[in-house]
Amino acid sequence: MNSQTPIHATDVIRHKRDGLSLTTEEIQHFIRGVADQSNPGAPTDAQIAALLMAIFLRGLNPQELADLTSAMRFSGEVFDAAPLHTFTIDKHSTGGVGDKTSLLITPILAAAGLAHPTPAGIPGICVPMISGRSLGHTGGTLDKLETIPGFNTQLSLQQFFDTLKSCGASLIGQTPTLVPADRLLYALRDHTATVESPFLITASIMSKKLAESLNALVLDVKTGSGAFMKSYDDSKHLANLMVQTGTLAGTRTVALLTAMDQPLGRFSGNWVEVWECVDIMQGTRHPMSADLIELTNILSGWMLHLAGQSDTPEAGAILSNEILRSGAAYKAWLKIVAAHNGDISVFEKPAAFHKPFTTRVLNAPTAGYLASMDCTEVGWAVQRMGAGRLKPGGPVSAHAGLEMHSKLGEKIEAGQPLITLFSENESLLAEPYEMLLNTLKITPTPPAPQPLVREVITASA
Numbered sequence: 001m002n003s004q005t006p007i008h009a010t011d012v013i014r015h016k017r018d019g020l021s022l023t024t025e026e027i028q029h030f031i032r033g034v035a036d037q038s039n040p041g042a043p044t045d046a047q048i049a050a051l052l053m054a055i056f057l058r059g060l061n062p063q064e065l066a067d068l069t070s071a072m073r074f075s076g077e078v079f080d081a082a083p084l085h086t087f088t089i090d091k092h093s094t095g096g097v098g099d100k101t102s103l104l105i106t107p108i109l110a111a112a113g114l115a116h117p118t119p120a121g122i123p124g125i126c127v128p129m130i131s132g133r134s135l136g137h138t139g140g141t142l143d144k145l146e147t148i149p150g151f152n153t154q155l156s157l158q159q160f161f162d163t164l165k166s167c168g169a170s171l172i173g174q175t176p177t178l179v180p181a182d183r184l185l186y187a188l189r190d191h192t193a194t195v196e197s198p199f200l201i202t203a204s205i206m207s208k209k210l211a212e213s214l215n216a217l218v219l220d221v222k223t224g225s226g227a228f229m230k231s232y233d234d235s236k237h238l239a240n241l242m243v244q245t246g247t248l249a250g251t252r253t254v255a256l257l258t259a260m261d262q263p264l265g266r267f268s269g270n271w272v273e274v275w276e277c278v279d280i281m282q283g284t285r286h287p288m289s290a291d292l293i294e295l296t297n298i299l300s301g302w303m304l305h306l307a308g309q310s311d312t313p314e315a316g317a318i319l320s321n322e323i324l325r326s327g328a329a330y331k332a333w334l335k336i337v338a339a340h341n342g343d344i345s346v347f348e349k350p351a352a353f354h355k356p357f358t359t360r361v362l363n364a365p366t367a368g369y370l371a372s373m374d375c376t377e378v379g380w381a382v383q384r385m386g387a388g389r390l391k392p393g394g395p396v397s398a399h400a401g402l403e404m405h406s407k408l409g410e411k412i413e414a415g416q417p418l419i420t421l422f423s424e425n426e427s428l429l430a431e432p433y434e435m436l437l438n439t440l441k442i443t444p445t446p447p448a449p450q451p452l453v454r455e456v457i458t459a460s461a
């Protein structure tokens with residue numbers, strides 16, 4: 001196309017509707033208009049929704065997906081880590097129940113970076129993590145962090161930069177100026193039944209991650225009953241698209257397909273998840289936290305490997321575990337929390353800070369083996385106890401949530417406690433109790449064991 005030829009939104013929609021490939025210029029022009037609605041040629045909401053549906057139905061080829069992601073990434077301000085002259089790396093999870101690995105991975109990587117500073121004295125590895133809030137049945141890192149009194153997740157990009165420089169990691173929410181195109185596209189997707197497109201999910205997630213100016217990215221793509229993508233094939237397709245898009249953008253990207261068939265670790269909720277991580281960093285390893293620690297070390301292991309700190313991801317996982325056990329991760333955690341204005345005195349007695357007001361124990365109705373559960377239903381039960389929002393922008397309860405006393409495959413005696421439910425409001429316990437009771441399946445024979453990591457997707461694979 002001649003660069004002088006005007007681009008009309010209706011032509012872009014028609015091309016995608018008819019199965020043609022969109023050009024880089026068409027995608028850039030359209031997304032520029034999405035981000036700047038004051039522009040006279042900007043597409044209307046109806047036109048944006050029509051293009052979203054055309055993409056949902058027709059998909060995008062690798063070049064179109066790279067172009068869409070790039071146009072969204074540069075639709076506003078981007079974070080520039082180049083002046084730090086460090087190795088920037090992040091982890092992103094597609095969302096799960098009890099998934100708190102970010103709270104452990106950031107201090108582990110920060111500790112590794114603080115131990116290997118650059119010639120300018122800056123941590124040799126930095127994790128610029130821009131996180132989200134609770135979405136659907138899944139928890140959000142920002143909601144968990146904000147249960148720490150004073151913790152500020154709304155740093156400016158300059159404060160974010162300064163925190164990375166001193167601590168090696170910082171965790172913040174999306175700013176109004178970062179990837180503004182995603183905000184409008186996401187809101188319209190929510191109203192037009194186009195959220196579930198793997199192409200639109202990839203562009204949405206990767207545009208925000210790539211705006212962090214990353215050298216490398218590790219993706220934890222969940223699969224199973226508690227994942228957004230329920231089928232293994234769908235999860236794998238999404239993982240492949242994200243790895244291909246990150247790689248085309250020049251960021252080394254690896255995806256791990258991991259099981260989300262039960263809550264990860266001991267607790268699900270907000271403060272209780274911080275408490276679980278603090279326990280681990282202080283050296284207490286509760287048996288129910290074993291899967292959380294294993295996944296944390298595997299993901300951190302990949303990150304340490306990509307950052308050049310270990311020859312293999314497996315050696316990286318061993319290093320990660322050493323960083324946890326030595327107390328170095330806990331030291332880095334205290335530094336990060338203090339830099340975000342958080343009150344670190346609550347970590348002296350994290351159990352004492354947990355004030356649910358009301359608890360209820362769900363006991364096993366029969367003996368047998370804990371065989372399965374609909375983990376999405378478990379996530380909704382946690383949300384309805386108060387850990388989630390009733391409406392967008394509403395408050396979340398710091399102390400609502402649950403504690404698992406058994407994991408899938410374990411032998412159960414009749415009457416044995418399976419789950420303790422916590423809420424700040426007695427009336428919020430009855431419905432989640434029934435949801436949990438109905439979804440836990442106990443069978444006479446043990447289920448087949450499932451690995452935590454199902455597959456690793458790399459650009460070369």
Ligand code: URA
Pocket residue numbers: 195200201202204205
């Ligand atoms: N998270 C995002 O940021 N975008 C999506 O489309 C889905 C999950």
